[in-house]
Amino acid sequence: MILILLHGSRGEIPSKPIAATILPFVKPNDGVQTYPEDQKNNLPVFTMNYPRIQIPFEITLWVLLASFAKIGFHVYHKITIWVPESCLLISIGLIVGAIMHSVHEEPPAVLTSNVFFLYMLPLIVLESGYFMPTRPFFENIGTVFWFAVVGTLWNSIGIGISLFAICQIPAFGVQDINLQENLLFSAIISAVDPVAVLNVFEDVSVNEQLYIVVFGECLFNDAVTVVLYNMFSFVAEMPVVEPVDVFIGVARFFIVGLGGMAFGILFGFVAAFTTRFTSKVREIEPLFVFMYSYLAYLVAELFAISSIMAIITCALTMKYYVEENVSQRSCTTIRHVIKMVASISETLIFFFLGVVTITTDHEWNWGYILFTLLFAFVWRGLGILVLTQIINPFRTIPFNMKDQFGLAYGGLRGAVSFALAFTLPDTIGRKQLFVTATIAVILFTVFLQGISIRPLIEFINVRRTNRNLETINVEIHCRLMEHTMAGIEDLCGQWSRFYWKDKFMKFNNRILRKILIRDGRAESSIVALYKKLELQNAMEILDTASGNISAAPSIVSLSPNVELLMTKKFLAADLRNIHDILSKNMYKIRERTVAYRGKHALPNDSQTREILIRRHATIRRSLRPRSFQSSNVPRTHKYFSLPAGKSLESRFDAARWHYTDDHETLSEVAYPSQRSRFGKPARSSSSKAMIPLHRLGTLEEVPSTDVLNEESSSTGQGVFRTNSSYSDSRVPHPRRLYSLFDDNNSELGHVVLIQLRDWPHQEPSQGP
Amino acid sequence: MYNYRYYCKNLHKYIHIVDVCFFTVSQEQIKNLYQRFQQLSGNHEKISRDDLERIPALNNNPIRKQIITAFFDKRNQHQNDVGSLDEIGFEQFLMVMSHFRPVNSTATEEEKAIVRKQKLRFLFNMHDTDNDGIITLDEYRTVVEELLSQSGAIETEVARSIADAAMLEVASTNVPHMAPDDFYEGITFEHFEQILKGIEMESRMSIRFLDMNTATMRCGKLSS
Numbered sequence: 001m002i003l004i005l006l007h008g009s010r011g012e013i014p015s016k017p018i019a020a021t022i023l024p025f026v027k028p029n030d031g032v033q034t035y036p037e038d039q040k041n042n043l044p045v046f047t048m049n050y051p052r053i054q055i056p057f058e059i060t061l062w063v064l065l066a067s068f069a070k071i072g073f074h075v076y077h078k079i080t081i082w083v084p085e086s087c088l089l090i091s092i093g094l095i096v097g098a099i100m101h102s103v104h105e106e107p108p109a110v111l112t113s114n115v116f117f118l119y120m121l122p123l124i125v126l127e128s129g130y131f132m133p134t135r136p137f138f139e140n141i142g143t144v145f146w147f148a149v150v151g152t153l154w155n156s157i158g159i160g161i162s163l164f165a166i167c168q169i170p171a172f173g174v175q176d177i178n179l180q181e182n183l184l185f186s187a188i189i190s191a192v193d194p195v196a197v198l199n200v201f202e203d204v205s206v207n208e209q210l211y212i213v214v215f216g217e218c219l220f221n222d223a224v225t226v227v228l229y230n231m232f233s234f235v236a237e238m239p240v241v242e243p244v245d246v247f248i249g250v251a252r253f254f255i256v257g258l259g260g261m262a263f264g265i266l267f268g269f270v271a272a273f274t275t276r277f278t279s280k281v282r283e284i285e286p287l288f289v290f291m292y293s294y295l296a297y298l299v300a301e302l303f304a305i306s307s308i309m310a311i312i313t314c315a316l317t318m319k320y321y322v323e324e325n326v327s328q329r330s331c332t333t334i335r336h337v338i339k340m341v342a343s344i345s346e347t348l349i350f351f352f353l354g355v356v357t358i359t360t361d362h363e364w365n366w367g368y369i370l371f372t373l374l375f376a377f378v379w380r381g382l383g384i385l386v387l388t389q390i391i392n393p394f395r396t397i398p399f400n401m402k403d404q405f406g407l408a409y410g411g412l413r414g415a416v417s418f419a420l421a422f423t424l425p426d427t428i429g430r431k432q433l434f435v436t437a438t439i440a441v442i443l444f445t446v447f448l449q450g451i452s453i454r455p456l457i458e459f460i461n462v463r464r465t466n467r468n469l470e471t472i473n474v475e476i477h478c479r480l481m482e483h484t485m486a487g488i489e490d491l492c493g494q495w496s497r498f499y500w501k502d503k504f505m506k507f508n509n510r511i512l513r514k515i516l517i518r519d520g521r522a523e524s525s526i527v528a529l530y531k532k533l534e535l536q537n538a539m540e541i542l543d544t545a546s547g548n549i550s551a552a553p554s555i556v557s558l559s560p561n562v563e564l565l566m567t568k569k570f571l572a573a574d575l576r577n578i579h580d581i582l583s584k585n586m587y588k589i590r591e592r593t594v595a596y597r598g599k600h601a602l603p604n605d606s607q608t609r610e611i612l613i614r615r616h617a618t619i620r621r622s623l624r625p626r627s628f629q630s631s632n633v634p635r636t637h638k639y640f641s642l643p644a645g646k647s648l649e650s651r652f653d654a655a656r657w658h659y660t661d662d663h664e665t666l667s668e669v670a671y672p673s674q675r676s677r678f679g680k681p682a683r684s685s686s687s688k689a690m691i692p693l694h695r696l697g698t699l700e701e702v703p704s705t706d707v708l709n710e711e712s713s714s715t716g717q718g719v720f721r722t723n724s725s726y727s728d729s730r731v732p733h734p735r736r737l738y739s740l741f742d743d744n745n746s747e748l749g750h751v752v753l754i755q756l757r758d759w760p761h762q763e764p765s766q767g768p
Numbered sequence: 769m770y771n772y773r774y775y776c777k778n779l780h781k782y783i784h785i786v787d788v789c790f791f792t793v794s795q796e797q798i799k800n801l802y803q804r805f806q807q808l809s810g811n812h813e814k815i816s817r818d819d820l821e822r823i824p825a826l827n828n829n830p831i832r833k834q835i836i837t838a839f840f841d842k843r844n845q846h847q848n849d850v851g852s853l854d855e856i857g858f859e860q861f862l863m864v865m866s867h868f869r870p871v872n873s874t875a876t877e878e879e880k881a882i883v884r885k886q887k888l889r890f891l892f893n894m895h896d897t898d899n900d901g902i903i904t905l906d907e908y909r910t911v912v913e914e915l916l917s918q919s920g921a922i923e924t925e926v927a928r929s930i931a932d933a934a935m936l937e938v939a940s941t942n943v944p945h946m947a948p949d950d951f952y953e954g955i956t957f958e959h960f961e962q963i964l965k966g967i968e969m970e971s972r973m974s975i976r977f978l979d980m981n982t983a984t985m986r987c988g989k990l991s992s
Binding site: 397472473474476477478479480481482483484485486487488489490491492502506 | 829915930933973
């Protein structure tokens, strides 16, 4: 079979199983030969036209093979704990490459550096940028840029000069490499690679500061690398370097870096603005995110400025506004697709790294390569040490020695260096040596450092992150602290980062949000978090209930007993009941920033199924003797995770409901609340959480007119009575059930929110 | 600009406060603070609430009232008094400011714990307006409403429900096994510490009192 396929193509993938764990690779094409044509030239019964489909076919098969490899790794859990995935993939690639080499085949022609830079790298970088935790990033932004820029410069120049010194020694036989070429080479290998680093760091949960600095550094050192690479490759062809060239280089660096960011921000805003108008074309909303980011990347490549910075800034800028504008389903789609393509792209890169390692012609020079390895290591360590000393006084949380070790040891080189090495101009005499050396450095760092970093970090006990679950309290207090600090600063006449952050937030709320967000109202992050949690909880519950609403455990309803609250105490019975009844569905709020939870986990996944208890229970109703209420606990209490009692508007206005034709997944329903018919005092307001339903923009509801009327006819001030009372036996038919379970259950886990109210409805006769 | 003689006369006292509070700021920073104090007070010896309320930059801050009150709160003076003062002098001003000093990187773990507790205590006092040592539901609600008051169009119900949810969280974290008829009174300081134990306070609540440009020291007052 292999031979047949090889006949028909060039560079076909071997079909032999790579490892026992990988599923047998089913070859779609049966190697049926075309029948030889007979003299009459009959209509051929069966033909095969391989060249026509060759390229897409090969690509698909490679992608599948790499994916099978990934599946295979996870069959054995133990492997992935100790060996990062990148190592495994490279190993598989090495094996496949060896196979191909032994049958004298070339690697697929699709792997060129163009393909890498134009198709594979942007996806990975987009994912890194999109899921970057913004708050820690901006808090550490000075450090990040310091390490990215100055660190990379230090590394390249240091390594270059030391290698040049080595070259002078005749024993190594590399005297023909001049300084410029050495510098060029060192620029290539000093770039810390995001793909490799993140792959390794995701499992090692170091403290947030360290993580964000490493993360940021490897993303942003691209600007410096691009400049240095271009500068040195230009200069390598010139016999003499003049100081003016150095100045030009510096100027170029600023253009590259700042230009990249400017393009990114520009495209980000345009994307955000576009999504403001996409409410009628929800199906293509994710497209905008991808197209604009990719456009930013390509335009930056066009002008030879830092495309990585462009795409990252684009993703950062865009994310905040776009996620408010698009529907929930589009949001999930975007995230899922980004994760998917980034994952596959990364897999392919490592895989090909292994393959190409075997199949290229190498030129090995012991001295040069060993010294390259040594210098790469030494200069990185030195660089981190020196730079940290300089920047520590400016940091609120200085890096201690262990953090510095983590930083230095985590400087893995990877695919970017590899691709850059391949794009070296052929005029450089020793190109093969450079390629070999680059591959050696990459393999060394990825394998050795990648495998050993985890035990080392645990051994020296680097500060780990405390992934504090972000609860509402935490969020409130973080906000509170920020405002307090901003206030204190104003009081003292100080300006510092709280001041700038405050100013930016004001600018954001006043201007940016109005322009970029549909129905852009200023919204507090606390409320946003709250809503998000509600949604997530809803989805969780529906997931556990398998979408069968009637099977959902009857749980908490939302409004507490007003009287209870008036006494300013919580009844423990409520809490107890919540515990009991929700015991199956206990959950905690997931983290808001999930970027470093796990590279290949979708942000909204949750392993734990604990439900956050947020609501006061009205379960007590079933327990406490009530003096003024009937004890008719509806059997079919359903959980409305979205406590929609009423919209934030003072009137329950039917016009506020958004009808979406395409049945959005998330329909948050505001169920009209029951009013207490028992003569509650008017001032007792329900504590039902009201969520501004219209803000989600994906609401869909069929309002029940009579209920609406009821509410409008009630206090009309948005004060709702508790829904605890019902003396009427009329059960409203489920006209208030709006979410569309049928088509939504099959979605990517994105179930719609529920809301069901079956308790009896009240006559509007006794309301105050 | 400031009363130099008065300052020098009392410098030793201020340094004493510095030591008491594990201050890591330098004399330079104390001087800067003193300058600011003089400016706020119009070269008098004491600041009153009106002086602070006149700062225009604070107008946009949703919790300005609490911040200003915090300065006059006796509990923030590291003594065991309760109640509030009408005016404060520079020592009291410094005392309150000492809550925000950055932790020295050479501090030991106990010192860091003390500092953290101080900062948490400051926040707790901000919430607990009736001085009973507990943050009740109403007090928490007030806090949340104030916080959200500037966000535009957030109605009180939302703020309330958020506060309720937060209270519920505290209750469930701290007293998971309450008997059916217990009441959850409110958040005590220990509970408060517990729910915030994940947050890293050092970076969030620290200021370095750098030298201030006099041009920025405008507080809306006519005096120089």
